[in-house]
Amino acid sequence: MGKKITIEPVTRVEGHGKVTIHLDENNNVTQSRLHIVEFRGFERFVQGRPYWEAPVLVQRLCGICPVSHHLAAAKALDVIVGVGPKDLTPTGDKMRRLMHYGQVFQSHSLHFFHLAAADLLFGYDSDPASRNVVGVIKEFPELAVQGVMMRKFGQEIIKATAGKKVHGTGAIPGGINKNLTIEERDSFLNGPDPMNIDKMIEWSVGAVQLFKDYHAEHAEFIDNFAHFPSNHLSIVREDGALDLYDGLIRCVDSEGNIVLDKIDNQDYNKYIEEEVKDWSYMKFPYLKHLGKEKGWYRVGPLARLNTCDFIPTPLAQKEFEIYKAYTNGKPNNMCLHTHWARLIEILHCAELMKELLLDPDLQKDDLLAKGVKGNEGVGIIEAPRGTLFHHYSINEDDTIKMANLIVSTTNNNKPMNNSVNFVAKKLMNGQSEITEGMMNACEVAIRAYDPCLSCATHAMGKMPLEVKLYNHKDELIDEKMV
Amino acid sequence: MRKTLIYAFGNPGRQDDALGNELVEAIQLWIDDNNIQGVDCDSNYQLNIEDSELISHYDKVFFVDASMASIEDVTFTKVEPSDAKVEFSMHAVSPAFVVDLCKKMYPNSPEAYLVQIKGYQWDFMEAMTEKAHLNLQKAISLVKYKLLIDYKPITIS
Numbered sequence: 254m255g256k257k258i259t260i261e262p263v264t265r266v267e268g269h270g271k272v273t274i275h276l277d278e279n280n281n282v283t284q285s286r287l288h289i290v291e292f293r294g295f296e297r298f299v300q301g302r303p304y305w306e307a308p309v310l311v312q313r314l315c316g317i318c319p320v321s322h323h324l325a326a327a328k329a330l331d332v333i334v335g336v337g338p339k340d341l342t343p344t345g346d347k348m349r350r351l352m353h354y355g356q357v358f359q360s361h362s363l364h365f366f367h368l369a370a371a372d373l374l375f376g377y378d379s380d381p382a383s384r385n386v387v388g389v390i391k392e393f394p395e396l397a398v399q400g401v402m403m404r405k406f407g408q409e410i411i412k413a414t415a416g417k418k419v420h421g422t423g424a425i426p427g428g429i430n431k432n433l434t435i436e437e438r439d440s441f442l443n444g445p446d447p448m449n450i451d452k453m454i455e456w457s458v459g460a461v462q463l464f465k466d467y468h469a470e471h472a473e474f475i476d477n478f479a480h481f482p483s484n485h486l487s488i489v490r491e492d493g494a495l496d497l498y499d500g501l502i503r504c505v506d507s508e509g510n511i512v513l514d515k516i517d518n519q520d521y522n523k524y525i526e527e528e529v530k531d532w533s534y535m536k537f538p539y540l541k542h543l544g545k546e547k548g549w550y551r552v553g554p555l556a557r558l559n560t561c562d563f564i565p566t567p568l569a570q571k572e573f574e575i576y577k578a579y580t581n582g583k584p585n586n587m588c589l590h591t592h593w594a595r596l597i598e599i600l601h602c603a604e605l606m607k608e609l610l611l612d613p614d615l616q617k618d619d620l621l622a623k624g625v626k627g628n629e630g631v632g633i634i635e636a637p638r639g640t641l642f643h644h645y646s647i648n649e650d651d652t653i654k655m656a657n658l659i660v661s662t663t664n665n666n667k668p669m670n671n672s673v674n675f676v677a678k679k680l681m682n683g684q685s686e687i688t689e690g691m692m693n694a695c696e697v698a699i700r701a702y703d704p705c706l707s708c709a710t711h712a713m714g715k716m717p718l719e720v721k722l723y724n725h726k727d728e729l730i731d732e733k734m735v
Numbered sequence: 736m737r738k739t740l741i742y743a744f745g746n747p748g749r750q751d752d753a754l755g756n757e758l759v760e761a762i763q764l765w766i767d768d769n770n771i772q773g774v775d776c777d778s779n780y781q782l783n784i785e786d787s788e789l790i791s792h793y794d795k796v797f798f799v800d801a802s803m804a805s806i807e808d809v810t811f812t813k814v815e816p817s818d819a820k821v822e823f824s825m826h827a828v829s830p831a832f833v834v835d836l837c838k839k840m841y842p843n844s845p846e847a848y849l850v851q852i853k854g855y856q857w858d859f860m861e862a863m864t865e866k867a868h869l870n871l872q873k874a875i876s877l878v879k880y881k882l883l884i885d886y887k888p889i890t891i892s
Contacts, residue, residue: 309747312748313748313749319780322760363783367784370827375774386836387835389837390836390840391839394839394840397840398840400784401784401785401787401788401840402785402788404783404784405785405786405788405789408785417777418747418777418778418780419746419747419778419779419780420747421755510867686822
């Protein structure tokens with residue numbers, strides 16, 4: 254009889270997931286899956302609420318990336334109030350961008366320094382007792398402090414732009430409700446060491462170098478871990494530049510051929526569909542014209558650096574060129590290179606924050622634009638974990654009629670499953686004993702995507718744990734619910 | 736002057752999960768009305784690693800959280816630093832973990848306590864339950880009492 258190994262829960266991942274690996278009688282992997290068990294209810298919850306509440310309401314989805322939901326909802330509602338991305342006032346647009354770059358900066362910093370670094374610094378098969386943030390603090394204290402302070406800097410940027418840490422109200426349909434005071438600006442530009450933007454840029458440069466140094470010594474592992482071809486999707490600026498806040502949808506295949514380009518945000522559902530599978534509550538998005546089998550794609554830092562042509566800040570562009578040269582300009586399909594891409598994005602965000610902090614538009618008072626009201630809108634943003642879609646339509650009484658959210662982790666559902674499968678087959682096939690390191694490798698593969706599972710499933714409550722046991726004939730032989 | 740932080744965590748959009756956030760707002764008003772110096776209030780969705788740096792600037796910290804557990808209406812316990820359990824999700828950490836991080840990373844770490852307030856419902860709503868409201872009043876009284884031991888208000892209203 255075949256065996257089934259369950260790795261549960263997936264540690265250091267937001268939310269709750271379960272990995273199942275099916276083995277045959279010879280201990281060869283026949284199937285592995287990342288299961289997300291949760292019901293979807295949030296989209297229904299916002300129905301009937303006044304549309305202008307959405308940017309605040311959606312922050313209830315989870316406490317990890319509330320700013321991304323806040324901004325994606327605001328962008329969708331901009332369209333509903335007749336204000337396109339180019340119609341925002343300079344202050345409105347730039348304040349939102351500063352908020353977003355602060356969010357990406359702090360989120361990426363947390364992920365790298367305190368979640369992923371342990372796997373990289375100690376090795377995925379090292380003692381799990383020290384392969385965590387506590388181990389990082391003990392062995393690499395300066396790095397741990399950098400991570401904390403970079404995270405804090407980003408949080409302070411969010412507070413200054415969104416108004417407060419919890420349920421920020423900064424972005425409103427058509428613009429923003431506050432500007433950045435001179436005192437706030439100066440605290441970020443000239444704050445006491447290390448809380449100033451120049452130190453953040455310096456540390457970001459150092460973080461990219463840290464990865465490059467590590468890669469130089471461990472290239473074989475980094476390059477071959479869950480390396481598989483895929484499509485890559487993100488928004489990019491009209492001229493092809495990396496733009497985390499606004500742009501047109503582009504998708505490239507594993508060889509760099511463009512399979513979708515210059516797609517207006519409002520038309521996303523003409524090109525993207527979501528497949529439902531009976532073993533996961535998280536949907537599987539794919540490009541309609543390529544079909545379910547070939548149309549799935551990755552999102553997030555790796556995808557973004559594959560879809561964009563260049564990065565419009567000098568230090569990040571320099572690193573981008575080194576990064577692209579490693580794959581001879583072709584798309585990078587190496588799962589763990591996501592960390593490299595993420596660090597380049599940290600640097601890019603730090604540079605952008607400085608650029609914005611020096612921009613006098615942030616102190617101006619023209620915060621809101623007005624237009625002719627419609628009844629439907631889509632907002633797309635590049636959240637830290639990847640492309641985030643918010644789509645709303647409203648009733649005549651200004652209440653929300655329909656909401657559809659495709660979050661970053663949902664977009665990465667198929668790639669995460671593929672990564673788990675790749676690692677499981679590579680490391681567990683034919684083994685008579687499953688080691689802790691081998692099991693953790695599956696988790697390392699998932700963690701590279703920095704998934705936010707509660708967010709992906711639009712969590713509203715407790716997540717039940719379901720365990721199913723199958724034999725080699727795929728017959729269910731046991732089932733438990735905890 | 737000794738510095739104290741009242742630090743709540745919870746999602747105000749999840750009914751009784753807002754208990755901590757509500758307590759902080761009430762205490763902030765009381766501090767302002769009574770001109771009490773040296774006490775700061777803050778709140779967030781959940782505790783994060785950077786909170787270790789935040790608390791390093793204080794002598795005493797009261798973490799405040801809503802609780803789903805079957806506890807008394809309000810509990811007050813000392814937080815002992817602990818890294819014994821690396822949390823399931825390191826996106827959010829416990830008070831004990833934050834205090835432990837603070838001890839390991841910074842020269843100063845505060846005396847820390849956890850105020851847990853029993854909650855009952857956790858749906859996507861901003862309305863707290865009546866029973867939670869009653870518990871909140873008890874918790875507010877408790878925190879005021881604890882603060883009055885350390886701080887004398889300049890005027891009492």
